[in-house]
Amino acid sequence: MFYCPVKIIFAHQALQKAKSELQHLGKKALIVTGKTSAKASGALQDFQKLLAELDIAYVIFDGISENPSLEGVIKGKELLLHNSCDFIIAIGGGSPIDAAKAISLAAANDLQKNELYDTQRFKKSFPLVAVPTTSGTGSEATQYSVLTDYQNRKKAGFGHPLAFPKLAILDPAYTLSSPFSVTLNTALDALSHLLEGIYSNQRTPLVLPLIYKGIANLMEFLPVILNEPDNLLAREKLMQASLYGGMVIAQGSTTLQHSIGYPLTTEYGVPHGLANAIAMEPVMELYYPAISSELESLFGALNTTRKDFLAWLNSLPFTKTLELSDKFIVDAIPQIMASRNMALNPIPVSEYQVRLLLEKVRTNK
Ligand code: NAP
Numbered sequence: 340m341f342y343c344p345v346k347i348i349f350a351h352q353a354l355q356k357a358k359s360e361l362q363h364l365g366k367k368a369l370i371v372t373g374k375t376s377a378k379a380s381g382a383l384q385d386f387q388k389l390l391a392e393l394d395i396a397y398v399i400f401d402g403i404s405e406n407p408s409l410e411g412v413i414k415g416k417e418l419l420l421h422n423s424c425d426f427i428i429a430i431g432g433g434s435p436i437d438a439a440k441a442i443s444l445a446a447a448n449d450l451q452k453n454e455l456y457d458t459q460r461f462k463k464s465f466p467l468v469a470v471p472t473t474s475g476t477g478s479e480a481t482q483y484s485v486l487t488d489y490q491n492r493k494k495a496g497f498g499h500p501l502a503f504p505k506l507a508i509l510d511p512a513y514t515l516s517s518p519f520s521v522t523l524n525t526a527l528d529a530l531s532h533l534l535e536g537i538y539s540n541q542r543t544p545l546v547l548p549l550i551y552k553g554i555a556n557l558m559e560f561l562p563v564i565l566n567e568p569d570n571l572l573a574r575e576k577l578m579q580a581s582l583y584g585g586m587v588i589a590q591g592s593t594t595l596q597h598s599i600g601y602p603l604t605t606e607y608g609v610p611h612g613l614a615n616a617i618a619m620e621p622v623m624e625l626y627y628p629a630i631s632s633e634l635e636s637l638f639g640a641l642n643t644t645r646k647d648f649l650a651w652l653n654s655l656p657f658t659k660t661l662e663l664s665d666k667f668i669v670d671a672i673p674q675i676m677a678s679r680n681m682a683l684n685p686i687p688v689s690e691y692q693v694r695l696l697l698e699k700v701r702t703n704k
Pocket residue numbers: 372373374375376377379380403404405406407431432433434435437472473475476477478481482483484485513514515516517518521524525528585611612
């Protein structure tokens with residue numbers, strides 16, 4: 340099965356092409372974003388102009404930080420209800436888009452902070468427009484929202500069909516302002532999603548063309564963009580890879596690759612995409628014997644070999660090791676084992692194997 344009920348407009352000047360769609364979504368929007376991305380990308384200014392033209396009112400909520408908190412979601416819910424907004428526009432990376440999904444569900448179903456993961460209570464949602472300014476999460480095409488419970492130091496996601504955006508507006512120009520580290524880390528997230536489409540035991544052959552094309556785009560254009568950040572063609576190819584990654588995980592979810600990343604983010608502040616990528620090679624090694632034919636088909640389609648693929652990965656300028664404390668390892672293992680992604684691994688993964696993976700990325704053994 341392939342399910343992705345999102346109207347997707349992917350183009351240069353995409354917002355102009357989305358005009359007629361936007362007209363019918365509501366009368367007053369809550370614009371959900373962070374402190375810099377909406378303005379730096381120029382998307383906010385474009386929206387303000389268009390919304391005025393369409394006579395649609397709006398309230399801006401720019402209080403979403405990286406790894407959005409449960410409290411931020413509740414604040415957004417209250418703002419939406421207080422201002423009688425009837426739809427949401429999320430502008431930014433995965434953080435504002437994920438937060439907007441949760442705000443929509445919290446407001447529509449009157450959820451409290453401790454009920455944000457209680458998918459049984461999700462009966463309706465507000466229409467959501469997602470406007471990515473990073474090329475990484477693909478959140479504009481998924482039913483997932485990843486939130487952080489800072490009180491309990493736990494990052495976790497939920498998935499529900501009502502969380503899919505109604506409309507996604509993708510303009511590669513909105514990623515031009517993203518700094519080097521954000522461009523690289525988010526591209527690594529897209530790469531994780533595409534690989535996890537092969538790893539997931541829910542994999543379907545329907546997504547293979549997306550995976551192959553997405554990874555080919557990353558292999559060709561990520562090195563280009565790291566040297567030429569203003570290369571708009573390369574920005575477009577990365578955005579396409581990111582969208583495809585989102586469409587892929589919307590079918591089969593993520594796996595251990597992401598489960599390992601979450602505690603690295605909550606404990607060491609490692610950005611999401613990088614947190615997945617740190618253990619990318621050892622995770623592939625762990626899975627390889629079980630899914631060698633699927634992975635060899637991927638390398639064949641990419642006209643490469645496993646060795647050359649890993650050489651390309653290792654040539655990218657990101658850290659593959661981290662200093663991890665003993666306490667972190669002891670605390671992280673049960674968290675990783677309990678994460679919902681662990682049910683999607685291509686093979687059963689034991690606590691011992693998780694420990695070995697963490698030991699492999701650890702520099703201070
Ligand atoms: P992000 O946390 O949304 O943004 C990272 C940083 O980059 C923020 O400081 C942001 O500014 C800035 N930024 C974003 N776009 C920019 C632009 N065009 N110009 C200048 N600065 C820009 O990063 P992300 O990697 O896109 O999202 C990560 C989150 O998504 C994580 O919480 C992750 O778990 C989640 N995720 C969700 C899914 C899903 O399917 N829902 C999948 C994978 C990951 P602001 O402060 O203004 O935001």
